[in-house]
Amino acid sequence: xxxxxGISRSFGGVYAVRDVTLAVGEGEVCGVIGPNxxxxxxxxxxxxxxxAADRGGVSFLGRPVExxxxxxxxxxxxxxxxxxxxxxxxMTVRENVMVGMHGRTRAGFVSAxxxxxxxxxxxxEIAREAGLALDRVGLAExxxxxxDRLPMGQQRALQLARALCARPRLLLLDEPASGLRAGExxxxxTLVEELRASGLTILLIEHDVGFVTRLADRAxxxxxxxxxxxxxxxxxxxxxxxxxxxxxxAS
Amino acid sequence: MSRPPVGTxxxxxxxxxxxxxxxxxxxxxxxxxxxxxxxxxxxVGVSLLMGYAGQVSLGQGAFYAIGAYTAALLSLGGVPPPVxxxxxxxxxxxxxxxxxxxxxxxxGHHLAFATLAMQLILLSLAGQLDFTxxxxxxxxxPQFGVGSFEMGGAAAYAYLTWxxxxxxxxxxxxxxxxxxxxALRALATSETAAASSGIPVGRYKLxxxxxxxxxxxxxxxIYCFYTGYVAPGSxxxxxxxxxxxxxxxxxxxxIWGAVVGATAITLLLQGLNTLATVxxxxxxxxxxxxxxxxxxxxxxxVLFLPQGLLPAVTGRLAARRDRTRQPLTxxxxxxxxxxx
Numbered sequence: 001x002x003x004x005x006g007i008s009r010s011f012g013g014v015y016a017v018r019d020v021t022l023a024v025g026e027g028e029v030c031g032v033i034g035p036n037x038x039x040x041x042x043x044x045x046x047x048x049x050x051x052a053a054d055r056g057g058v059s060f061l062g063r064p065v066e067x068x069x070x071x072x073x074x075x076x077x078x079x080x081x082x083x084x085x086x087x088x089x090x091m092t093v094r095e096n097v098m099v100g101m102h103g104r105t106r107a108g109f110v111s112a113x114x115x116x117x118x119x120x121x122x123x124x125e126i127a128r129e130a131g132l133a134l135d136r137v138g139l140a141e142x143x144x145x146x147x148d149r150l151p152m153g154q155q156r157a158l159q160l161a162r163a164l165c166a167r168p169r170l171l172l173l174d175e176p177a178s179g180l181r182a183g184e185x186x187x188x189x190t191l192v193e194e195l196r197a198s199g200l201t202i203l204l205i206e207h208d209v210g211f212v213t214r215l216a217d218r219a220x221x222x223x224x225x226x227x228x229x230x231x232x233x234x235x236x237x238x239x240x241x242x243x244x245x246x247x248x249x250a251s
Numbered sequence: 252m253s254r255p256p257v258g259t260x261x262x263x264x265x266x267x268x269x270x271x272x273x274x275x276x277x278x279x280x281x282x283x284x285x286x287x288x289x290x291x292x293x294x295v296g297v298s299l300l301m302g303y304a305g306q307v308s309l310g311q312g313a314f315y316a317i318g319a320y321t322a323a324l325l326s327l328g329g330v331p332p333p334v335x336x337x338x339x340x341x342x343x344x345x346x347x348x349x350x351x352x353x354x355x356x357x358x359g360h361h362l363a364f365a366t367l368a369m370q371l372i373l374l375s376l377a378g379q380l381d382f383t384x385x386x387x388x389x390x391x392x393p394q395f396g397v398g399s400f401e402m403g404g405a406a407a408y409a410y411l412t413w414x415x416x417x418x419x420x421x422x423x424x425x426x427x428x429x430x431x432x433x434a435l436r437a438l439a440t441s442e443t444a445a446a447s448s449g450i451p452v453g454r455y456k457l458x459x460x461x462x463x464x465x466x467x468x469x470x471x472x473i474y475c476f477y478t479g480y481v482a483p484g485s486x487x488x489x490x491x492x493x494x495x496x497x498x499x500x501x502x503x504x505x506i507w508g509a510v511v512g513a514t515a516i517t518l519l520l521q522g523l524n525t526l527a528t529v530x531x532x533x534x535x536x537x538x539x540x541x542x543x544x545x546x547x548x549x550x551x552x553v554l555f556l557p558q559g560l561l562p563a564v565t566g567r568l569a570a571r572r573d574r575t576r577q578p579l580t581x582x583x584x585x586x587x588x589x590x591x
Binding site (some may be wrong): 014048050069070071074075078080082086087088089090091095096097098099100102103104105107108109111112113114115118122123126162166 | 451
């Protein structure tokens with residue numbers, strides 16, 4: 001489904017990601033872990049298109065996408081839950097989720113200004129899908145609140161609902177557990193488990209090894225911008241190279 | 252959200268007064284009324300651009316001028332005035348797309364200064380070129396009219412202006428409460444997150460820039476028919492700043508706020524102008540008072556009513572109404588007061 005081949009990106013002569021190759025199969029949950037500064041976020045941005053690669057390619061659903069702008073990749077079926085809050089301010093929870101339908105609808109400025117039939121049709125469909133997504137993540141009763149005043153855990157759930165609204169083929173989660181309290185983290189993990197059970201392909205970038213071990217079918221470990229291990233999470237955790245990378249960072 | 256129920260309740264009487272005013276005002280009061288409506292039209296565009304899409308333009312006066320010159324040149328060239336009036340917003344929007352393509356790569360202050368520079372360049376060009384009449388500008392622009400009917404009298408222009416404003420407000424309302432409007436509001440917070448929801452950020456920014464330019468262009472078109480002449484001096488840089496002050500004072504991100512802001516600033520300036528021309532005031536009083544007032548009003552509003560006049564008032568009204576209707580928890584009360 002997603003194949004990253006020999007991708008590299010450097011900042012000021014220092015490689016943040018160096019010659020990384022990674023594949024995620026249909027229905028798989030793949031976790032990318034690594035200590036701080038390992039290049040996880042850079043790799044994430046290279047896949048989503050928010051950063052351009054110096055070398056290497058990204059293919060999605062069998063077609064090369066490394067030259068496509070982020071919104072084009074999104075329209076092909078990549079949906080993202082960002083690390084920070086990244087909810088849209090000045091909008092309600094429902095409106096935030098409705099934005100997720102943008103790529104699947106077409107009513108533009110003219111249809112909207114003149115209230116053409118296309119606008120009505122799209123609005124109906126957007127409202128319905130947003131309602132479903134809100135139910136799915138348990139935010140229905142918060143729907144008409146201002147989004148930026150939700151607690152962190154619910155803002156993450158809101159982003160998830162927005163991503164699901166796009167009916168993605170691949171869901172990318174950037175450090176979804178960071179900044180969450182234990183209860184919030186547990187609820188998020190349960191949500192991701194449900195999504196996995198429904199067959200959604202997920203790429204999970206996460207600092208927290210325990211979170212990845214619980215959710216991922218496969219773990220890829222990055223250190224200093226390179227892949228140092230790739231396999232089932234339990235095996236990867238016991239890998240001497242991985243232990244050294246994490247211990248090295250801890251000491 | 253953008254229009255609290257209180258606003259709708261007030262809206263109807265406001266509309267009635269708006270319609271009744273041209274019949275009762277004298278010509279000099281009508282002039283203020285028309286210029287106020289035109290300013291509100293531009294300010295709605297500024298509010299859309301700044302308040303909803305998060306882009307700052309200090310060059311809206313340039314689009315106002317482009318609309319005015321377009322309509323003036325066309326009607327002086329014998330084109331029927333309605334065609335000129337339709338061409339004014341279209342030409343302004345096309346110009347916005349042309350210069351917005353490079354400029355909208357800039358953000359925040361950089362975009363503000365670039366649009367300001369654009370206006371300065373256009374004004375100096377208009378003052379130099381022959382076909383725009385140089386510094387003297389264009390004169391003897393025909394009256395607005397359809398076919399053999401020619402519009403005379405300020406009241407007719409007042410209706411044309413406020414009808415145009417109503418159209419602009421309706422279009423803005425329809426846009427922001429729809430798919431493209433949500434996309435604009437989304438990209439104002441985070442272009443990255445908006446793009447990842449499938450929104451073509453660059454194209455949307457350009458479209459909203461062009462739409463705000465079209466509003467200013469339409470106002471400029473009406474202006475040229477009303478005054479009968481246009482000159483570079485009619486569009487000072489201060490006018491662009493004035494629109495921003497109006498939008499901020501009224502409340503960014505509300506359509507009615509733009510009208511409230513335009514009204515408040517126009518009336519304030521009129522009052523100050525009357526004060527400054529009182530016998531005994533120094534000759535520099537009018538310009539000092541008018542310049543100083545923008546700075547002062549902006550500072551006071553930003554300090555004490557950061558959301559602007561309209562949201563502050565409607566928020567308070569809504570909170571009070573909720574309180575009298577049913578005793579509510581503090582949380583609900585607070586959210587009503589702070590919602591915009």
